[in-house]
Amino acid sequence: MTSKNDAQTVFVIDDDTDVRDSLQWLLESVGLKVQTYENALAFFEGFDTGSSGCIVMDVRMPGLSGINAQKKLSEYNIDLPVIMISAHGNVDMAVTALTQGAVTFIEKPFDDQVLIDHVHDALEKDRARFVQRLSQSRIRERYDSLTRRERQVLELIVKGLSNQEAADELGINRKTVEGHRANMTAKMKVDSFAELVQVAIALGLVKGVAKP
Incomplete structure (x- = not known):
């Protein structure tokens, strides 16, 4: 054995x-x-x-x-x-x-x-x-698979911005942000905002989140 x-x-x-x-x-x-x-x-x-x-x-x-x-x-x-x-x-x-x-x-x-x-x-x-x-290696590989815009959306969302606020920050429309967010969530293999925050913390993108 x-x-x-x-x-x-x-x-x-x-x-x-x-x-x-x-x-x-x-x-x-x-x-x-x-x-x-x-x-x-x-x-x-x-x-x-x-x-x-x-x-x-x-x-x-x-x-x-x-x-x-x-x-x-x-x-x-x-x-x-x-x-x-x-x-x-x-x-x-x-x-x-x-x-x-x-x-x-x-x-x-x-x-x-x-x-x-x-x-x-x-x-x-x-x-x-x-x-x-x-675990960290796999998270990094998933993050590296994101497009530049998806990374921007990820960083803004986990900091507490709403889809509309993220859209205003990036100068794009809310529907586009929603599309990027859906793609980013699928690539990162997370099912909830809480999991997304944990991933962002593991990547060193944020130290804390102001609001859900």
Whole structure:
């Protein structure tokens, strides 16, 4: 039977061979796919853009530390949840990791089930991010299919203008606006004004609407 985690990978980055092997065995024992790296640079070089999953990374490593590697993730277009682990953790280090976006900071030695639970939570966050990115991508594709005039009508309507007010703003007649609005609604695949507003917000066209 196929696991829902088959498409996701847990990327373990730790300079300690025993820790890497131990984490790999633990995570694979609960059906997770694992790839291990001895340092962050090896991970960056081996990472397949578009991969999904999460990162379990040691804070203290020779060369590029976990904290500094975390800062560089965006440079490599890596947007995965990060779980930081450390045998020498301190409050400042934990705060830095969490402020930079780590989902949690775990001190060694840790309970196996605690780590597994955090990894599952991180994978769930990754799935949610993927769905959101996919949704936004589809919305953008639909918006790009609109004509210039349909985009103008969309932006005016979601800002609260009536069909007549939009027509006056654009210097065209109301029937023409109604036609553009019908075409635009069909292309955007929305069934109500509320859905149209949500689409406009997702596209960054408006921050709020004055009236329905």
